[in-house]
Amino acid sequence: MITFQGINYPTRRLKVQLLTDGIEQEVLVSTESLSEVLTANEGNPEADTIDSQIYFFLPDEEINGEITELDQPIKVISEVK
Numbered sequence: 001m002i003t004f005q006g007i008n009y010p011t012r013r014l015k016v017q018l019l020t021d022g023i024e025q026e027v028l029v030s031t032e033s034l035s036e037v038l039t040a041n042e043g044n045p046e047a048d049t050i051d052s053q054i055y056f057f058l059p060d061e062e063i064n065g066e067i068t069e070l071d072q073p074i075k076v077i078s079e080v081k
Contacts, residue, residue: 002030002034002050004034004037004038004046004047004050005037005041007037009030009031009033009034009037010030010031010063010064011028011029011030011054012028012029012030012063013026013027013028013029013080014026014027014028014029014080015080026080027055027056028053028054028055029054029055029056029057029058029063030054030057030058030063031057031058031059031060031063032057032058032059032060033060034050034054034057035051035054035057038050038051
C-alpha cells in the first residue's frame with residue numbers, strides 16, 4: 001500500500017523474469033489511478049520518488065486479481081508475500 005496526499009493506493013510485489021535477458025527480479029506494481037495522480041503532481045519530490053519505485057501500473061480493477069502477465073517483455077513468476 002502506498003499513501004499519497006492522504007489516499008491509499010494498493011500495490012503488489014511480484015517476482016518476474018525479464019524475457020530479454022532472463023534475469024529474475026522483484027518489482028512493485030500499482031494502479032493507474034496512482035499513476036494519474038503522480039503524473040498530475042510531476043515535479044513534486046514525493047510524487048517523483050513514488051513513481052520511481054513502481055515498475056508498472058495496472059488498471060485499477062486488475063490490481064486484486066491474478067496477475068499472470070503484464071504488457072511488458074517479462075514473465076510473472078509469482079507474487080512476493
